[in-house]
Amino acid sequence: MKTAVFKIWRGDANGGDFSEFATEISEGMVVLDAVHAIQAQQANDLACRWNCKAGKCGSCSAEINGVPKLMCMTRLDAIPLDKPITLEPMRAFPSVRDLVTDVSWNFRVKKKIKKFKPRPPDAPDGTWRISQADIDRVQEFRKCIECFLCQDVCHVLRDHHLQEEFIGPRYLVFAAALEMHPLDTEDRLSELKQAGGIGYCNITKCCTKVCPENITITDNAIIPLKERVVDEFYDPLGKLLKLFRPKT
Amino acid sequence: MSNYVTLEYDVLVIGAGGAGLRSAIEASAAGVRVGLICKSLLGKAHTVMAEGGMAAALANVDDRDNWKVHFADTMRGGQYVNNWRMAELHAKEAPDRVRELEAWGAVFDRTADGRILQRNFGGHRYPRLAHVGDRTGLELIRTLQDHGIHQGIEVHMEHTIVTLLKESDRVVGAFGYDRERGRFKVFKARAIVLATGGIGRAYRITSNSWEYTGDGQSLAYHAGAELVDMEFVQFHPTGMIWPPSVMGILVTEGVRGEGGILHNKEGKRFMFAGIPDAYKSQTANNPEEGWRYTQGDKNARRPPELLTRDHVARCIIEEVKAGRGSPHGGVFLDIAWIKEKIPNAAEHIKKKLPSMYHQFMQLANLDITKEPMEVGPTTHYIMGGVRVDAETQMSNVPGLFAAGEVAAGLHGSNRLGGNSLSDLLVFGKRAGEFAAQFSKESNSGQISDAQVEGAAREALEPFERAAKATANAEGPYQVQYDLQETMQNLVGIVRREEEMVRALDELHKLSVRAKQVIVYGHREYNPGWHTAIDLKHLLTVSEAITRAALARKESRGGHFRDDFPNKDSGEGKMNIVLRKEADGSMHVSREEIPEMPPDLERIIEEMK
Numbered sequence: 001m002k003t004a005v006f007k008i009w010r011g012d013a014n015g016g017d018f019s020e021f022a023t024e025i026s027e028g029m030v031v032l033d034a035v036h037a038i039q040a041q042q043a044n045d046l047a048c049r050w051n052c053k054a055g056k057c058g059s060c061s062a063e064i065n066g067v068p069k070l071m072c073m074t075r076l077d078a079i080p081l082d083k084p085i086t087l088e089p090m091r092a093f094p095s096v097r098d099l100v101t102d103v104s105w106n107f108r109v110k111k112k113i114k115k116f117k118p119r120p121p122d123a124p125d126g127t128w129r130i131s132q133a134d135i136d137r138v139q140e141f142r143k144c145i146e147c148f149l150c151q152d153v154c155h156v157l158r159d160h161h162l163q164e165e166f167i168g169p170r171y172l173v174f175a176a177a178l179e180m181h182p183l184d185t186e187d188r189l190s191e192l193k194q195a196g197g198i199g200y201c202n203i204t205k206c207c208t209k210v211c212p213e214n215i216t217i218t219d220n221a222i223i224p225l226k227e228r229v230v231d232e233f234y235d236p237l238g239k240l241l242k243l244f245r246p247k248t
Numbered sequence: 249m250s251n252y253v254t255l256e257y258d259v260l261v262i263g264a265g266g267a268g269l270r271s272a273i274e275a276s277a278a279g280v281r282v283g284l285i286c287k288s289l290l291g292k293a294h295t296v297m298a299e300g301g302m303a304a305a306l307a308n309v310d311d312r313d314n315w316k317v318h319f320a321d322t323m324r325g326g327q328y329v330n331n332w333r334m335a336e337l338h339a340k341e342a343p344d345r346v347r348e349l350e351a352w353g354a355v356f357d358r359t360a361d362g363r364i365l366q367r368n369f370g371g372h373r374y375p376r377l378a379h380v381g382d383r384t385g386l387e388l389i390r391t392l393q394d395h396g397i398h399q400g401i402e403v404h405m406e407h408t409i410v411t412l413l414k415e416s417d418r419v420v421g422a423f424g425y426d427r428e429r430g431r432f433k434v435f436k437a438r439a440i441v442l443a444t445g446g447i448g449r450a451y452r453i454t455s456n457s458w459e460y461t462g463d464g465q466s467l468a469y470h471a472g473a474e475l476v477d478m479e480f481v482q483f484h485p486t487g488m489i490w491p492p493s494v495m496g497i498l499v500t501e502g503v504r505g506e507g508g509i510l511h512n513k514e515g516k517r518f519m520f521a522g523i524p525d526a527y528k529s530q531t532a533n534n535p536e537e538g539w540r541y542t543q544g545d546k547n548a549r550r551p552p553e554l555l556t557r558d559h560v561a562r563c564i565i566e567e568v569k570a571g572r573g574s575p576h577g578g579v580f581l582d583i584a585w586i587k588e589k590i591p592n593a594a595e596h597i598k599k600k601l602p603s604m605y606h607q608f609m610q611l612a613n614l615d616i617t618k619e620p621m622e623v624g625p626t627t628h629y630i631m632g633g634v635r636v637d638a639e640t641q642m643s644n645v646p647g648l649f650a651a652g653e654v655a656a657g658l659h660g661s662n663r664l665g666g667n668s669l670s671d672l673l674v675f676g677k678r679a680g681e682f683a684a685q686f687s688k689e690s691n692s693g694q695i696s697d698a699q700v701e702g703a704a705r706e707a708l709e710p711f712e713r714a715a716k717a718t719a720n721a722e723g724p725y726q727v728q729y730d731l732q733e734t735m736q737n738l739v740g741i742v743r744r745e746e747e748m749v750r751a752l753d754e755l756h757k758l759s760v761r762a763k764q765v766i767v768y769g770h771r772e773y774n775p776g777w778h779t780a781i782d783l784k785h786l787l788t789v790s791e792a793i794t795r796a797a798l799a800r801k802e803s804r805g806g807h808f809r810d811d812f813p814n815k816d817s818g819e820g821k822m823n824i825v826l827r828k829e830a831d832g833s834m835h836v837s838r839e840e841i842p843e844m845p846p847d848l849e850r851i852i853e854e855m856k
């Protein structure tokens with residue numbers, strides 16, 4: 001059997017270092033399998049998060065050879081094995097232990113965004129009529145599995161630590177899903193401009209590149225939201241016209 | 249009072265999947281203080297993995313559908329050992345629960361006239377599953393989560409409950425630890441809703457995650473609640489089998505709902521042989537008719553691939569045993585073939601089954617729009633669990649409620665696909681409502697320090713043993729593997745008496761080993777420690793499954809016995825009930841299923 005060597009960051013909020021583990025690998029194995037094998041055989045207390053092992057829950061985010069990825073969807077045969085594979089926690093978030101980080105900030109941000117507020121039902125039985133074409137875009141955004149890889153890679157959060165001013169790509173996608181929801185009647189634009197800090201995004205598209213759900217975060221969510229914000233706040237004529245056109 | 253951090257609620261919900269979230273929302277809407285606890289982060293519970301959809305007789309796609317048909321389908325699927333009152337409530341209330349989700353922001357796929365689209369699924373007579381591509385569970389959990397966080401519910405993520413606390417008969421709280429720091433906490437509550445999901449980790453091949461260690465069933469059992477139907481474990485016919493590392497991961501039934509077919513290595517569609525009598529009149533007898541059914545032809549009958557899961561799983565096993573299986577010991581599931589039938593088939597498949605496409609592309613290097621998949625049965629769901637009152641979801645322990653997969657009754661001996669997500673909503677809501685009511689009518693109980701201290705001591709034993717361990721002491725993982733291997737081999741899809749008796753013996757040895765495992769390191773986020781604690785639950789549910797399976801001397805639904813291969817009408821009138829005796833042993837009893845009222849009886853007759 002072939003073996004692979006992993007350099008896994010071990011430590012907590014007070015610091016840590018890489019430890020090396022060699023483990024046997026077999027056909028089709030993903031990084032998470034290797035971590036589990038190491039956990040079971042060599043380091044019972046190696047901390048990592050995971051649930052579904054199928055790219056559906058967004059728990060197993062980490063940096064694999066420096067690239068933010070889901071461990072359960074990264075196959076070992078797609079990584080060069082001639083040198084050790086480094087595994088680190090998401091670096092934009094405070095460390096808890098080993099591969100586990102404190103992502104609670106994300107949950108707090110979400111709570112601040114105004115919730116969905118539908119228009120009155122279209123039919124007497126309390127239901128709505130919506131055409132599929134009108135929800136394709138929103139469904140793209142709702143594929144998000146909250147892995148926070150986009151938050152991890154965004155330089156505004158990672159390098160400039162503007163967590164207090166900027167909600168990050170995940171929550172711009174979330175806000176876009178609400179704003180573009182055909183039933184929604186809430187207005188979140190002033191919020192996005194101020195507390196959301198949408199202006200901080202300078203469209204580097206790094207977030208889009210790491211999204212495991214292939215959500216076109218920048219082009220489909222952030223740019224249209226930026227346009228709406230501009231329309232609303234810098235273009236009085238556009239705003240007036242908007243009053244006469246249905247929300248899209 | 250003990251020295252641990254103590255939090256107090258009116259209603260404490262343990263579990264934040266669909267059932268737990270829906271309960272918490274309902275309870276908080278009733279104006280009581282609600283705490284919600286989950287082992288993982290919020291939004292990561294098992295519900296997120298559900299793919300195909302949730303069943304509700306909305307009649308948006310086929311106007312012949314209504315609650316009565318849904319009720320009859322559920323009872324037929326469960327082979328009539330279901331709690332008929334639960335099946336009735338479920339069929340009647342599911343449509344409202346689905347519509348409510350839309351009002352909270354869910355975005356379901358649409359029909360041409362703009363209503364919620366519904367798809368075909370095994371055992372459902374009409375297209376009934378509201379869905380979002382093949383990520384319906386994500387839509388459901390996210391909708392509930394995003395609605396729930398504005399309801400004033402206090403959420404404790406990454407907390408695990410290790411025992412329930414009682415005052416005489418009644419539950420008054422729960423005791424657990426937080427993952428991050430490993431600190432113990434006491435949760436005081438007037439009513440508790442268990443919504444902890446299933447037991448899949450008791451088996452080696454499973455579609456379930458690490459969370460599914462049967463905690464709720466075991467917590468309830470040790471607190472004096474009865475378990476029922478534990479012999480009924482659902483083995484889903486289509487799990488991935490290759491490469492080895494993905495073994496067990498689910499391939500949604502939606503693939504077959506969209507026209508996917510099963511064949512063996514000779515290219516034969518083996519499901520046409522041996523269609524059970526109860527389903528003959530509703531099943532297509534040729535491929536052409538089956539195809540038309542999947543494409544929405546109301547005059548066509550369903551293809552045999554969409555028969556109930558227990559049947560399909562056994563047919564697959566028979567093919568493999570007869571040497572007609574696929575190279576890695578399964579059979580072929582083919583959706584690519586539909587290119588013979590429709591233009592742009594590849595695009596169509598990617599649109600309808602995006603995560604399946606993704607899953608096979610990434611994990612197996614296989615393009616499902618071009619090649620057939622290899623699939624085989626995987627442990628998926630437990631129909632049995634905590635015995636509850638149909639209306640209120642309360643167990644026989646006052647103040648202790650259960651909803652979702654951890655509760656039993658709705659599904660009888662076999663669950664229909666899509667009936668779980670609707671179950672979570674219907675009975676999650678009911679549990680929340682009645683738990684809130686119970687809490688308003690009760691005083692806050694008294695937590696016993698002795699119980700708390702005892703639980704804390706037990707939880708810390710693995711560390712203490714490690715301090716004085718000898719060289720041959722073992723960690724928790726090997727015990728867990730051996731338990732999974734035992735259940736897989738001896739109490740799996742095909743069961744027989746000698747093997748199950750052997751399983752009990754093995755489980756006994758494993759429980760001795762479990763009491764000796766050691767854990768190194770410290771208490772902060774230590775998965776070895778968590779695994780050691782979970783062993784108790786795994787052992788409890790494994791024993792419950794085995795004892796119930798031994799007691800049911802017939803084959804029905806998910807429970808198949810080689811030594812009793814047929815259904816038995818006498819056994820079919822019974823539920824197997826398990827209870828903990830004062831001496832700690834597991835008591836097995838058989839209880840007659842209450843007679844169905846004539847109006848429900850009539851519905852079943854009419855729909856035969």
Ligand SMILES: Cc1cc2nc3c(=O)[nH]c(=O)nc-3n(C[C@H](O)[C@H](O)[C@H](O)COP(=O)(O)OP(=O)(O)OC[C@H]3O[C@@H](n4cnc5c(N)ncnc54)[C@H](O)[C@@H]3O)c2cc1C
Nearest residue numbers: 263264265267287294295300301409445652653666668669
């Ligand atoms: C891959 C897959 C696909 C599926 N597809 C479908 C489908 O298409 N349609 C359908 O109807 N059904 C489907 N099912 C079944 C369905 O998803 C589950 O039965 C259902 O989601 C269970 O929901 P629940 O709310 O009961 O529990 P879960 O969603 O599993 O939640 C359990 C919760 O309890 C918590 N918990 C557990 N133990 C403890 C403890 N000791 N302390 C604290 N918290 C605890 C967990 O952390 C979690 O939050 C599928 C299942 C799988 C695995």
Ligand code: SF4
Nearest residue numbers: 154201203204205207
């Ligand atoms: S495009 Fe904007 S949000 Fe995305 S990574 Fe770049 S700066 Fe951050």
Ligand code: SF4
Nearest residue numbers: 144145147148150211
């Ligand atoms: S948008 Fe994509 S990368 Fe960001 S959290 Fe969601 S799934 Fe992850």
Ligand code: FES
Nearest residue numbers: 052053057058072
């Ligand atoms: S474990 Fe769920 S996404 Fe990796």
